[in-house]
Amino acid sequence: MMIDILVFFIGASLLLYVLLGGSDYGAGILELLPAGKLREQQKLVINDAMGPVWEANHMWLILIVVILFMGFPTIFTTLMISLHIPMLALLVGIVVRGTAFTFRHYDAVQEPKSQRVYTVLFSVSSLWTAVWLGIIVASLNRGIIDPRAKDVWTAYFAPWWGLYPLAVGGFVACIFGFLACIYLVDETTDTALAKRFMRHAAVFNGLVIAAGGLVFAASLGERESLPVTFFKNPLTLGVMGVATLLFVALWFFIKRHHVWLTRVIAAGQVSLILLGWWLLYAPNALITAKGPLGFYAMAAPPATLRQLVLALVVGSFFIFPSLIFLLRVFKLKRSK
Amino acid sequence: MDDLIAARATMAFSLGFHIIFAAIGMTMPFFMSAAHWLYLKRGDEVYLELTKMWVKGVAILFAVGAVSGTVLSFELGLLWPGFMQHAGPIIGMPFSWEGTAFFIEAVAIGLFLYGRKKMNPWVHWWTGVAVGISGFVSGIFVVAANSWMNTPAGFDWVNGVAQNIDPVAAMFNRAWLHETIHMQLAALQAVGFAVGGIHALLYLRGRAPRLNLKAMKIALTFGAAAAILQPFAGHFAGQRVAELQPAKLAAMEGHFETGRRAPLYIGGIPDVETRTMKWGIPLPGMLSFIAHNDINAEVTGLDKFPREDWPPVVIVHVAFQIMVAIGSVMAAVGGLFFWFWRKRDFPRWFLWVLAASMPLGMIAIEAGWVVTEVGRQPWIVYGIMRTKEAVTPVPGMVYHFYLFVGLYLSLAAATVWLMGRQIMMVQTRLSGGAK
Ligand code: HDD
Ligand code: HEM
Ligand code: HEM
Numbered sequence: 214m215m216i217d218i219l220v221f222f223i224g225a226s227l228l229l230y231v232l233l234g235g236s237d238y239g240a241g242i243l244e245l246l247p248a249g250k251l252r253e254q255q256k257l258v259i260n261d262a263m264g265p266v267w268e269a270n271h272m273w274l275i276l277i278v279v280i281l282f283m284g285f286p287t288i289f290t291t292l293m294i295s296l297h298i299p300m301l302a303l304l305v306g307i308v309v310r311g312t313a314f315t316f317r318h319y320d321a322v323q324e325p326k327s328q329r330v331y332t333v334l335f336s337v338s339s340l341w342t343a344v345w346l347g348i349i350v351a352s353l354n355r356g357i358i359d360p361r362a363k364d365v366w367t368a369y370f371a372p373w374w375g376l377y378p379l380a381v382g383g384f385v386a387c388i389f390g391f392l393a394c395i396y397l398v399d400e401t402t403d404t405a406l407a408k409r410f411m412r413h414a415a416v417f418n419g420l421v422i423a424a425g426g427l428v429f430a431a432s433l434g435e436r437e438s439l440p441v442t443f444f445k446n447p448l449t450l451g452v453m454g455v456a457t458l459l460f461v462a463l464w465f466f467i468k469r470h471h472v473w474l475t476r477v478i479a480a481g482q483v484s485l486i487l488l489g490w491w492l493l494y495a496p497n498a499l500i501t502a503k504g505p506l507g508f509y510a511m512a513a514p515p516a517t518l519r520q521l522v523l524a525l526v527v528g529s530f531f532i533f534p535s536l537i538f539l540l541r542v543f544k545l546k547r548s549k
Numbered sequence: 550m551d552d553l554i555a556a557r558a559t560m561a562f563s564l565g566f567h568i569i570f571a572a573i574g575m576t577m578p579f580f581m582s583a584a585h586w587l588y589l590k591r592g593d594e595v596y597l598e599l600t601k602m603w604v605k606g607v608a609i610l611f612a613v614g615a616v617s618g619t620v621l622s623f624e625l626g627l628l629w630p631g632f633m634q635h636a637g638p639i640i641g642m643p644f645s646w647e648g649t650a651f652f653i654e655a656v657a658i659g660l661f662l663y664g665r666k667k668m669n670p671w672v673h674w675w676t677g678v679a680v681g682i683s684g685f686v687s688g689i690f691v692v693a694a695n696s697w698m699n700t701p702a703g704f705d706w707v708n709g710v711a712q713n714i715d716p717v718a719a720m721f722n723r724a725w726l727h728e729t730i731h732m733q734l735a736a737l738q739a740v741g742f743a744v745g746g747i748h749a750l751l752y753l754r755g756r757a758p759r760l761n762l763k764a765m766k767i768a769l770t771f772g773a774a775a776a777i778l779q780p781f782a783g784h785f786a787g788q789r790v791a792e793l794q795p796a797k798l799a800a801m802e803g804h805f806e807t808g809r810r811a812p813l814y815i816g817g818i819p820d821v822e823t824r825t826m827k828w829g830i831p832l833p834g835m836l837s838f839i840a841h842n843d844i845n846a847e848v849t850g851l852d853k854f855p856r857e858d859w860p861p862v863v864i865v866h867v868a869f870q871i872m873v874a875i876g877s878v879m880a881a882v883g884g885l886f887f888w889f890w891r892k893r894d895f896p897r898w899f900l901w902v903l904a905a906s907m908p909l910g911m912i913a914i915e916a917g918w919v920v921t922e923v924g925r926q927p928w929i930v931y932g933i934m935r936t937k938e939a940v941t942p943v944p945g946m947v948y949h950f951y952l953f954v955g956l957y958l959s960l961a962a963a964t965v966w967l968m969g970r971q972i973m974m975v976q977t978r979l980s981g982g983a984k
Contacts, residue, residue, distance in 0.1 A: 279641065286633055315611075528650070
């Protein structure tokens with residue numbers, strides 16, 4: 214029961230991180246695309262849209278880390294040992310993009326030279342971090358993680374090395390970019406820019422599909438390829454199918470400029486993809502070379518879990534109302 | 550550098566970096582709320598200018614605090630998996646509450662920084678207070694987690710496994726109270742003096758005198774009050790350490806031989822080879838008095854501990870001396886501040902003293918943490934687990950160390966540069982406007 218609640222919180226935090234934090238990454242990735250004369254304006258829109266919320270969006274990641282190290286210490290330490298290198302890469306990215314974004318926004322002297330440096334740092338590190346996030350996620354279930362391995366390659370490189378994790382990284386980056394475009398459309402009153410965001414949404418949409426295909430192809434070289442895994446899991450197959458079908462609905466509403474429906478559908482699509490992935494592996498957190506590490510088998514003692522659940526439930530009563538208030542103040546007012 | 554040393558150095562460096570921004574994040578919201586309150590009450594535009602100016606700086610410093618804190622929550626596992634494996638379930642509780650507090654803080658800071666024009670002024674004011682309170686509370690939670698490493702509680706250690714875990718008892722261990730009181734005062738004091746000192750300097754330079762004087766008074770009201778209370782809190786901490794971690798106290802004081810009427814040394818360098826104190830001025834009986842309120846009390850020396858259980862004596866002693874010296878100076882300066890304020894006149898020499906005191910609090914914070922954390926060595930969990938048992942098996946930790954040193958030094962340089970720009974820019978504008 215306690216563990217169910219905790220697993221739910223991990224899943225929910227992951228989802229919210231992807232949906233909210235992910236679009237912040239996406240905004241940075243978006244700025245890598247050519248924008249011509251609209252670049253400056255696009256930057257201002259992104260500053261305004263992300264400024265008030267990025268720290269809050271980022272907290273979902275911290276929440277996952279805390280739940281893991283308190284409630285599932287073995288899973289946490291295994292991850293931190295075997296995936297030490299990608300975690301480091303991720304951290305560097307997090308540090309650079311968070312500060313570069315804030316510097317860009319708050320530098321008292323807004324001059325083109327330093328602004329350009331911040332923008333390059335912010336957008337490159339957004340892409341970098343998103344890719345590493347995907348690599349880490351892909352490494353969880355490959356069955357290669359082996360913290361007891363003697364040689365350095367097997368222990369610290371093999372778990373995340375390869376085409377498949379990289380493809381997942383690219384896939385994640387494209388999804389983030391896609392989300393950002395869809396969200397940003399409504400953050401500007403300028404029609405030219407809004408059109409541009411729509412067009413870029415289409416670009417990222419195509420990229421998502423291409424990257425998805427790449428993930429499937431790359432998975433053929435894995436111990437168990439995705440097609441095989443999928444056919445063992447009709448539920449996932451169904452969920453992914455619905456996610457794909459939603460593209461049709463999405464384009465229908467985009468064409469009609471239904472801003473809120475587009476947002477909801479895009480978020481729904483991404484949620485379904487995550488759900489499908491979750492259904493494949495839960496309640497196993499990791500699949501190591503020695504077999505799966507499950508949330509239920511690896512949980513901390515009950516006294517700890519009770520306290521953790523208490524903190525999360527009580528915390529939710531504070532977090533959700535304040536978060537909703539934040540979004541109301543900054544997001545809802547604009548769309549009338 | 551071997552892997553253990555590199556891991557320790559990385560941890561020390563990351564924490565030492567984070568704590569500066571954390572202290573600012575915990576206290577600046579209070580200063581800003583005070584200024585903003587004065588604006589809302591008195592309607593004097595200069596307070597609004599001040600809040601706006603502080604907000605710009607704090608937004609940057611806050612972001613650096615947030616990202617470096619994120620790094621820490623990962624590093625606990627990246628560097629010390631052996632520790633987190635056992636300690637996570639025991640001391641995760643304060644971290645999980647801290648998570649909630651940070652969340653509220655992150656939301657409130659968004660509202661406070663960006664929402665002035667979108668909200669009722671008093672609701673907006675309250676979001677500022679909420680940032681302060683949640684930051685302050687989260688600081689208390691993390692320090693409580695640290696205090697558990699010094700005085701582990703809330704579990705039974707059976708054959709290298711923690712049993713009968715009680716996270717509540719672990720959080721409220723015997724060191725939590727003195728550590729949290731002392732740290733929270735330290736944050737107020739360090740940031741109050743740093744900010745007050747900057748404004749004193751700008752005032753002396755003749756820039757926007759009205760604004761800078763008001764800013765200085767707000768910051769130093771907090772800072773000086775904390776500085777005056779701090780020696781009492783520090784003394785309380787010292788007595789608790791004497792009781793709970795006698796080896797740490799002995800290292801702090803360079804006290805090698807157990808004995809009655811133990812002397813307190815002013816200055817001096819302990820010589821570990823000969824087990825004597827060099828060049829220190831002894832005050833006979835004072836250590837016994839400070840540690841146990843009795844000049845004849847026995848104070849445990851390092852001789853009661855096997856050599857391999859000694860913390861690095863020289864580092865701990867010197868750091869402790871630095872902290873106490875700074876604490877005494879700052880308490881005196883804090884007292885003078887209130888004295889001159891009552892007389893309604895700050896002489897120029899005193900403003901120069903304030904300007905010179907700018908970095909002192911931060912130095913004392915770093916020194917204090919060195920006392921606490923290096924003084925805990927060779928244990929990661931005092932008396933239970935050694936630091937070397939906890940370190941990650943991942944090789945090549947030096948590169949991890951260099952990576953973060955490089956990253957953080959660049960970040961520090963960028964931050965300092967930006968703050969300089971910020972101050973110059975705002976101050977020039979204000980001076981021009983003949984405020
Ligand atoms: C502005 C900063 C500052 C100042 C002026 C002082 N301290 Fe301090 N001290 C700290 C900032 C600090 C700290 C960084 O916040 C520490 C580290 C851990 C902690 O709880 O507080 C600390 C730790 C610390 C400890 C170790 C506690 C432990 O390991 O459990 C002792 C015994 C003292 N201090 C004693 C003093 C005394 C006698 C002072 C005399 C004025 C003093 N401190 C001034
Ligand atoms: C931010 C204020 C803090 C500072 C400046 C600080 C400073 C230090 C220093 C200097 C070391 C290295 C000691 C040595 O190896 O000789 C260290 C180690 C460590 N600290 Fe802290 N500390 C702080 C707070 C905390 C907190 C809140 C925790 C959390 C529980 C913590 C956990 C650790 C751990 C796990 C180590 C590594 C193990 C060890 O060296 O014993 N520290 N810290
Ligand atoms: C091992 C030790 C520590 C860990 C794991 C840690 C973790 C974190 C994290 C994840 C954040 C980011 C929160 C956000 O996104 O807003 C943060 C910020 C903060 N930390 Fe730490 N922290 C540690 C040590 C400390 C200490 C010792 C203090 C204070 C005494 C402290 C006080 C703060 C405060 C007040 C903030 C928010 C303000 C700011 O961002 O500037 N932390 N910390």
